[in-house]
Amino acid sequence: MSAEPFALEPGRLRVDIWSDIMCPWCYLGDTALEHALQDFPHAERVDVRYRSFLLRPDLPSDRPTDLYELISSNRGSSREEVDAGHAMLAERGRALGLDYRFDKAIAINSTSAHRLSHVALDAGVQRAMMQRLFLAYFTEGRNVADYDTLTDLAEEVGLDGAKTRSALESGAHLDDVQDDIALARQLGISGVPFFVFNGKYAVSGGQPVEVFKQTLDTVWGELSPAPAG
Numbered sequence: 001m002s003a004e005p006f007a008l009e010p011g012r013l014r015v016d017i018w019s020d021i022m023c024p025w026c027y028l029g030d031t032a033l034e035h036a037l038q039d040f041p042h043a044e045r046v047d048v049r050y051r052s053f054l055l056r057p058d059l060p061s062d063r064p065t066d067l068y069e070l071i072s073s074n075r076g077s078s079r080e081e082v083d084a085g086h087a088m089l090a091e092r093g094r095a096l097g098l099d100y101r102f103d104k105a106i107a108i109n110s111t112s113a114h115r116l117s118h119v120a121l122d123a124g125v126q127r128a129m130m131q132r133l134f135l136a137y138f139t140e141g142r143n144v145a146d147y148d149t150l151t152d153l154a155e156e157v158g159l160d161g162a163k164t165r166s167a168l169e170s171g172a173h174l175d176d177v178q179d180d181i182a183l184a185r186q187l188g189i190s191g192v193p194f195f196v197f198n199g200k201y202a203v204s205g206g207q208p209v210e211v212f213k214q215t216l217d218t219v220w221g222e223l224s225p226a227p228a229g
Contacts, residue, residue: 005183006199011045013219018051018184018194019130021110021144024089024100027134028206029193031096034131036212042220050121050130052114052180053192061109061145070107092206104141111177113144116154118173119164128157198223 008014015033019026037043059065071082090100113133120129132153136142142149147168154164167173184194195203195212197219203211 005187006196008198009047011223013042013046013216013223014198015046015048016051016196016199017048018053018180018189018196019192020053020055021113021130021133021137022105022107023055023192024086024093024102024138025206026193027098027100027138028089028093028096029195029203030130030134031093031098032207032209033195033212035096035209036216039213040216040220046216048127050117050126051184052117052177053184053189053194054110054114054177054181055192056107057109057111059107059109061112063108064143065107067102067105067107096209099139101139101141105138106141106143108143108145110144111174112147112150112168114177114180115168115171115173116150116164118176119167120154120157120159123159125157125159129154129159132157 006014006016017026017030017033019030033048037046040046056070059070068079068082071077071085072079077085086100086102090102093100117126117130117133120126133144136149136153137144142153144150147165150168151161151165155161184190187196191204193204193206195215197203197215201215201219203215
């Protein structure tokens with residue numbers, strides 16, 4: 001995989017994550033990476049960048065879609081099969097400290113939430129913003145297309161509420177969302193979560209913590225020593 005789309009800094013490790021706020025595997029994978037970083041001795045020299053990906057760009061942003069109907073129509077699954085899949089995800093999530101509440105999740109277009117992620121990127125709090133969005137969607141049953149909700153969540157991670165609301169209402173960062181999706185297509189990424197380490201190593205799906213630990217160790221071992229001074 002070419003490293004050209006990724007700005008790499010000497011002595012630092014970069015992780016680019018393609019994900020969608022309404023993807024349960026993305027929440028699981030992101031949390032597994034977080035656990036791996038907690039045990040990684042060079043975590044302070046790891047830069048995490050979130051990239052936008054829309055699993056269902058066709059969903060409306062002004063009205064929720066029933067989650068079970070959405071999954072059933074997409075996969076041809078019965079309600080029992082959907083419940084079984086959710087139970088499995090909930091069990092894996094609990095092992096990482098997550099509380100999936102699929103009964104409360106509001107399936108809706110996530111474009112505005114991704115635009116908010118880019119607002120947070122500019123302010124240096126993208127990771128906190130994405131983690132807050134995941135919690136809001138999967139545990140709290142919040143509407144991540146609603147500007148009032150998004151503004152409240154942004155304020156919780158330290159963003160200015162008025163400026164955030166203005167950015168959302170202006171349509172800011174839609175081009176950044178589209179650029180991330182285009183780059184995913186260019187790189188052959190068709191599903192999320194998808195993690196790219198230093199533009200070279202790829203990890204796909206909600207992998208166990210150990211996979212992320214091994215990848216971090218491998219990539220770090222190949223880094224050139226940071227310049228002195």
